[in-house]
Amino acid sequence: MLKRTLKTAFSNSIIGLILLTIYSCQPSSNQPEGISPYEISQVIDQVTEVMVHDVTNPPLAARFFAYICLSGLEALDDSATNILTAKINEYPGISKEKNSKSQIHPQISAVLAMLHTASSLQPSGFNHSDHIENFKAKHIALGFSQQTILDSEVYAKSISKQILKFALSDRYNQTSNLPRYSALKTEGSWYPTPPGYFPPVEPYFHTVRPFFLDSSSQFTPIPPISFSDRKDSEFFKLADEVYSQSLTEEKKTIASFWDCNPFALEDRGHLMIGLKKISPGAHWMGIANIACKDAELEFIKVMEINTVLAMTLQDAFMACWDEKYRSNRIRPETAIRKHIDPKYTPLLQTPPFPEYLSGHSVASTASAVILTHYFGGGFAYTDTVEMKYGLPARSFSSFGHAAEEAAISRFYGGIHYMDGIVEGQKQGDLVGKKVLEKLF
Numbered sequence: 001m002l003k004r005t006l007k008t009a010f011s012n013s014i015i016g017l018i019l020l021t022i023y024s025c026q027p028s029s030n031q032p033e034g035i036s037p038y039e040i041s042q043v044i045d046q047v048t049e050v051m052v053h054d055v056t057n058p059p060l061a062a063r064f065f066a067y068i069c070l071s072g073l074e075a076l077d078d079s080a081t082n083i084l085t086a087k088i089n090e091y092p093g094i095s096k097e098k099n100s101k102s103q104i105h106p107q108i109s110a111v112l113a114m115l116h117t118a119s120s121l122q123p124s125g126f127n128h129s130d131h132i133e134n135f136k137a138k139h140i141a142l143g144f145s146q147q148t149i150l151d152s153e154v155y156a157k158s159i160s161k162q163i164l165k166f167a168l169s170d171r172y173n174q175t176s177n178l179p180r181y182s183a184l185k186t187e188g189s190w191y192p193t194p195p196g197y198f199p200p201v202e203p204y205f206h207t208v209r210p211f212f213l214d215s216s217s218q219f220t221p222i223p224p225i226s227f228s229d230r231k232d233s234e235f236f237k238l239a240d241e242v243y244s245q246s247l248t249e250e251k252k253t254i255a256s257f258w259d260c261n262p263f264a265l266e267d268r269g270h271l272m273i274g275l276k277k278i279s280p281g282a283h284w285m286g287i288a289n290i291a292c293k294d295a296e297l298e299f300i301k302v303m304e305i306n307t308v309l310a311m312t313l314q315d316a317f318m319a320c321w322d323e324k325y326r327s328n329r330i331r332p333e334t335a336i337r338k339h340i341d342p343k344y345t346p347l348l349q350t351p352p353f354p355e356y357l358s359g360h361s362v363a364s365t366a367s368a369v370i371l372t373h374y375f376g377g378g379f380a381y382t383d384t385v386e387m388k389y390g391l392p393a394r395s396f397s398s399f400g401h402a403a404e405e406a407a408i409s410r411f412y413g414g415i416h417y418m419d420g421i422v423e424g425q426k427q428g429d430l431v432g433k434k435v436l437e438k439l440f
Contacts, residue, residue, distance in 0.1 A: 032143050035107045037302040039135070040072065041289035043114045044306065046131050047122070048282045054123045055262050058359060059205045059317040061279040063172060065310035066211065068118045071163040073307040075113040075156055076106045081304055087438055088211050088311070090169070094162050102151040105144065107299050111135060112156035113163075120164055175204040181325075188227025188235075188335075189328050190354035198352035206322035211311040212435045216322040219430040221423045224327050224356040229339050236339070238417040242332040243340050247347065251412040255347050257386070257394055258283075258360060258409035277389060280360045280406070281313040284367040286385030287402065291375050308439065309370050316366040316431045320359050320424065329356040332414055346414025358416045361407035361424030362431070368403035369432025373440075375399070403428075 047068060051061050070088075073081050077096050085091060098104055115132050119125035136149050181203035183191050192198060206216040213219075228235045260280045278286075288309050292302045332355070336344045351359075372379070382395045383402065396402040407425050410416035 348413030365428025
């Protein structure tokens with residue numbers, strides 16, 4: 001009798017264990033259906049913080065955002081977004097094999113795919129580890145099972161690994177093996193500016209594979225006005241226009257608001273202080289997420305907008321950088337000091353790369369084209385992106401309004417001539433429209 005009782009108890013234990021195992025593998029009926037779209041902007045903010053820490057230059061920042069967001073979009077595995085990604089240049093088939101018993105939550109996988117890609121791409125990517133763990137713990141607390149989190153992360157890592165392989169094939173890593181770029185010493189050519197005299201940023205960025213453009217030179221602008229030190233020349237008039245402008249407090253505010261210089265040096269007597277800020281691309285990614293929140297968009301649309309904008313930003317910087325190192329034009333600060341006023345200092349610190357075209361003009365205009373497509377031409381919003389960096393909020397009646405202000409801010413800042421701004425806006429408009437034409 002005792003043996004039979006023990007046998008029965010043992011059998012019941014086995015059955016109970018089997019039932020428990022089966023039950024634990026089933027998705028909980030109490031699990032939430034979705035997660036907040038705000039989690040995407042949280043990742044973008046986290047990525048931006050790491051960029052500020054690493055002093056990531058503007059073109060490279062756009063590249064990071066593009067692959068990070070692409071990972072998230074692919075993890076969603078949505079038929080509509082799959083149609084978009086299929087139009088990316090040289091894009092391979094992304095394997096999305098899933099175990100039929102896996103409890104994969106697409107939105108959780110999307111966020112984790114973004115974070116794991118960022119962890120591998122960014123030099124200080126290890127700083128994302130806490131965000132990853134906090135995100136997982138938060139969503140377990142919200143009702144997701146540990147199995148769902150585990151399976152979703154495994155799937156996210158498989159997507160991230162494939163996107164990182166695609167990123168490795170874009171030729172960016174090869175740029176470090178190219179000959180060291182040396183500034184030309186010819187009259188009218190760009191030369192490093194004070195106070196840091198930093199070397200040129202990303203002189204070979206135009207050699208990277210674009211996402212949507214046929215090539216980085218697809219929208220080559222007209223040549224810049226030729227350098228001349230004659231006072232009656234068109235170039236001298238351009239330089240004097242920068243030098244002679246009257247800067248009101250409002251113009252100074254606009255210049256500072258759109259400065260977006262990843263690293264500037266400030267002279268404080270006997271000390272030279274380094275100031276870190278976000279890049280133009282990071283600013284526009286922040287704007288996009290403000291708009292998404294204001295419009296109360298769903299997760300998948302927020303992910304799509306972030307991804308399309310990020311890839312557009314990379315293509316915009318590629319097109320701009322292609323021209324910068326072709327025309328290699330002298331910055332206003334250098335020209336004015338040599339030919340007008342040796343004591344001249346621009347309001348903003350001059351970035352370390354040639355003048356023509358204005359990168360902010362290209363990137364901002366292209367961004368405005370993309371966001372206007374999604375939100376409409378009269379979408380008003382308040383830009384709070386850089387409040388954490390000490391800048392006040394600023395309101396705009398449209399994305400075009402913001403892009404116009406971003407472009408002219410470079411003139412107020414004394415770092416661009418007017419033709420570099422105007423032609424930059426033209427190129428940005430062409431890049432943005434090309435992306436929309438190819439995608440939609």
